[in-house]
Amino acid sequence: MMWxxxxxxxxxxxxxxxIQTPREWLKHKLLRILLLIYHTVGITSIALILFAVYRxxxxxxREVIIWTETFYFTLTVFSLILSAVRYFGxxxxxxxxxxxxxxxxxxxxxxxxxxxxxSAAYMVPSVHNATTLRTVTYDIQVDKTCAADTLSVAVVxxxxxxxxxxxxxMDQMAELIMAxxxxxxxxxxxxxxxxxxxxxxxYMEETLNKLNCRYGIFYAEGNHxxxxxxxxxxxxxxxxxxxxxxxxxxxxxxxxxVGRKNALEVSVEQIMKECGLDSDAPTVVLQHxxxxxxxxxxxxxxxxxxxxxxYQFPFLGVLMPYERDIxxxxxxxxxxxxxxxxxxxxxxxxxxxxxxxxxxxxxxSFKGVGQ
Amino acid sequence: xxxRTYTKKETVxxxxxxxxxxxxxxxxxxxxxxxxLHICCTEDKIALCxxxxxxxxxxxxxxxxxxxxxxxxxxxxxxxxxxxxxxxxVFIKWNEIKEVGTxxxxxxxxxxxxxxxxxxxxxENEKSDLIILKYHTVHFSYIPKEWCEKISERLPVPLxxxxxxxxxx
Numbered sequence: 001m002m003w004x005x006x007x008x009x010x011x012x013x014x015x016x017x018x019i020q021t022p023r024e025w026l027k028h029k030l031l032r033i034l035l036l037i038y039h040t041v042g043i044t045s046i047a048l049i050l051f052a053v054y055r056x057x058x059x060x061x062r063e064v065i066i067w068t069e070t071f072y073f074t075l076t077v078f079s080l081i082l083s084a085v086r087y088f089g090x091x092x093x094x095x096x097x098x099x100x101x102x103x104x105x106x107x108x109x110x111x112x113x114x115x116x117x118x119s120a121a122y123m124v125p126s127v128h129n130a131t132t133l134r135t136v137t138y139d140i141q142v143d144k145t146c147a148a149d150t151l152s153v154a155v156v157x158x159x160x161x162x163x164x165x166x167x168x169x170m171d172q173m174a175e176l177i178m179a180x181x182x183x184x185x186x187x188x189x190x191x192x193x194x195x196x197x198x199x200x201x202x203y204m205e206e207t208l209n210k211l212n213c214r215y216g217i218f219y220a221e222g223n224h225x226x227x228x229x230x231x232x233x234x235x236x237x238x239x240x241x242x243x244x245x246x247x248x249x250x251x252x253x254x255x256x257x258v259g260r261k262n263a264l265e266v267s268v269e270q271i272m273k274e275c276g277l278d279s280d281a282p283t284v285v286l287q288h289x290x291x292x293x294x295x296x297x298x299x300x301x302x303x304x305x306x307x308x309x310x311y312q313f314p315f316l317g318v319l320m321p322y323e324r325d326i327x328x329x330x331x332x333x334x335x336x337x338x339x340x341x342x343x344x345x346x347x348x349x350x351x352x353x354x355x356x357x358x359x360x361x362x363x364x365s366f367k368g369v370g371q
Numbered sequence: 372x373x374x375r376t377y378t379k380k381e382t383v384x385x386x387x388x389x390x391x392x393x394x395x396x397x398x399x400x401x402x403x404x405x406x407x408l409h410i411c412c413t414e415d416k417i418a419l420c421x422x423x424x425x426x427x428x429x430x431x432x433x434x435x436x437x438x439x440x441x442x443x444x445x446x447x448x449x450x451x452x453x454x455x456x457x458x459x460x461v462f463i464k465w466n467e468i469k470e471v472g473t474x475x476x477x478x479x480x481x482x483x484x485x486x487x488x489x490x491x492x493x494x495e496n497e498k499s500d501l502i503i504l505k506y507h508t509v510h511f512s513y514i515p516k517e518w519c520e521k522i523s524e525r526l527p528v529p530l531x532x533x534x535x536x537x538x539x540x
Contacts, residue, residue, distance in 0.1 A: 022481030084428050090479040091435040097502055102477050310414055315425055317418030318398070321405035329412030354417040 007046060020083040025108045042072030049163055053195040054229050058167045058203070066163055070349040074123055077313075079115045086111060126353035130346050133172045135180060136358045138330050139365070140337050142301045144282045146366040147253040153284070154180050154213070155360040157188030157306025158343030160224065161204050163195035165345035169357070170207045173344050176359040177211055184215040184251065187241065188306035188341060189222020189262065189288035192232050201235045208239035215251045217241045220259035222288040222307065224347070244286065248275040258300070260287040268299050282366060290324045290340055297334030302364065310342030310355020328355055373443040373454060374515045378540070385440055392433035399426035444511055446518060451488055452509050463488050463509045465525045473534060474498035476510060485510040486538045513540045 018026075026032060045068040056062045086105055093101040104110050154177045159165045165173075177185060192201060211217060219241050225232060236243055244259020246266045251257060256277045258268055268285055277283070285300040289307045296303050310328040311317065320327060331338050341360040346352050377385060403426045406419040438455065445454040445462075452462030467490045474493065475482045477500070487493075487501055487510040497503065501510050514522065519539050523530050 020479065022479070024481040081425075081428075084432050087479040088428060088431045088435065090477070091438075094477070094502060099500070099503065102502065105479075106477055106482070311418045314418055314421040317406050317415075317422035318402045318425055320402050320409065320422070322398075322402075326409065326411055327418070328414045331409075331411045354414045 045069035049195050054197050057199045066350055073349040075119045078119045082115050126351035129356035130350050130352040133176055133357045135176050135361055137361045138339055139363045141365050142282050143367050145368045146282050149366055149369050151364045152182045153362040154182035154185045155304050155341045156344050157341045158190040158309055160193050160345045160347045161196050161200040164347055167203050174207050174210050180361045182213050185213050185217040186286050187219040189220055190224045192228040193224040194227040198230055201230055205235040205239045218257050219243050220286040221262050223262045246271050248272055248277045254281050256281050256283040258285045262288050290326050293325045293338045294333045297336045300336050303338045305340045306343055312346050312352050372446045376442045389436050396429040396433050461509050474501045476501045513538050
């Protein structure tokens with residue numbers, strides 16, 4: 001479904017770009033041929049990601065397809081934005097009768113050069129951010145007692161393994177987690193999507209098998225798992241991951257870990273009640289989407305989310321009020337801490353800016369050592 | 372006497388375009404306000420700048436579209452001109468007109484041919500770029516069919532056959 005939305009958005013953007021392109025430019029045969037090739041290659045790469053990539057192993061061909069799609073998306077979006085800027089500049093220059101600016105804005109060479117330069121300038125840091133993981137650390141205080149006075153939590157989310165995270169990014173993730181030496185590892189959904197192959201899931205299992213920590217690895221599902229062509233659960237189980245689908249567990253130190261399904265239909269209170277968890281104990285809620293966080297005040301001490309990928313694209317801030325409560329970082333909802341991981345990888349296109357792919361480490365300090 | 376500058380087909384297309392831009396503009400302006408109130412990290416601040424830029428850009432394009440849509444061709448006993456939102460923007464008196472011809476004007480969608488009414492005879496360079504003629508020229512994208520007769524009566528110079536064939540709709 002998300003892919004269909006992406007294709008429609010790209011088609012709409014392409015149509016708008018054509019509408020805003022001066023008719024004289026399109027009279028050039030060479031330009032028409034180049035545009036035809038450009039859109040054919042771009043749309044073919046999207047189609048291949050949709051229908052063929054899930055059969056492929058991590059290799060050169062898959063990389064070529066994914067990077068072609070990434071470049072197509074970036075150049076198309078920036079061309080559209082530049083078209084709007086050009087339109088606005090044109091009207092201003094016409095109003096002030098500035099011939100020099102009008103001449104520059106009428107030049108197709110200037111337009112295409114600017115679109116390519118802006119896209120390239122955007123792609124340099126964004127490809128780095130997408131492919132190089134960093135560790136982001138938060139130190140938080142929870143006003144409850146626990147069997148240990150601290151708990152170190154490593155959070156990873158949004159692998160989108162295959163078209164998103166390559167095997168090299170999975171290796172980076174494992175290295176960063178092991179370097180952080182966490183007590184517990186939480187996986188916050190979207191580990192795979194429609195482009196993930198069996199080989200990718202096997203590699204994910206292998207990677208997760210390498211990880212070890214005191215209290216174990218826990219997982220809550222995301223929205224893309226429903227699109228996976230292969231069920232990821234057996235791979236997770238074989239890697240020793242505890243799957244929490246509207247379920248909760250109590251760690252040896254007394255901390256509750258509650259994992260919610262992507263739909264967020266069942267309340268945390270109900271899950272805790274059904275699983276016999278003590279509501280006075282420190283509670284960590286693992287949910288994929290950043291919705292309904294204010295309702296967790298007084299119920300959870302820490303809510304961990306993924307889904308947003310931070311800001312995978314700078315203009316995604318426009319979606320803020322409609323799709324998410326919070327995009328990145330740490331925010332308080334009453335007494336509840338909410339932390340959003342920027343994710344290990346990306347979805348749709350392999351660029352990320354201003355956010356960077358990360359492994360989130362949360363050091364929780366408790367009020368004191370209790371039972 | 373007034374007449375819209377767009378044809379019916381253009382009006383419908385631009386109405387949809389304006390509606391689409393208005394919805395996008397309002398939604399993104401709301402996103403910008405929401406973003407200001409929900410800053411959690413540096414990335415939020417960077418993204419907010421892009422959201423504000425996006426909202427302003429969309430609203431600006433929307434404004435210019437509305438402005439173009441609000442333009443009307445205007446004619447009375449004294450002369451001929453262009454009105455925008457009921458206000459006369461350019462006007463030339465009948466007795467001042469020395470030449471009626473066709474020239475080009477740059478638009479965001481490419482160079483467009485226009486019919487101009489001018490108080491002097493223009494050279495080829497001026498005709499190729501009507502935008503430089505600030506006060507002395509009124510230019511229309513077309514001449515309304517029902518105005519043609521009256522214009523011909525009032526003009527001190529004849530309306531060329533070529534203009535009548537090509538630009539009277």
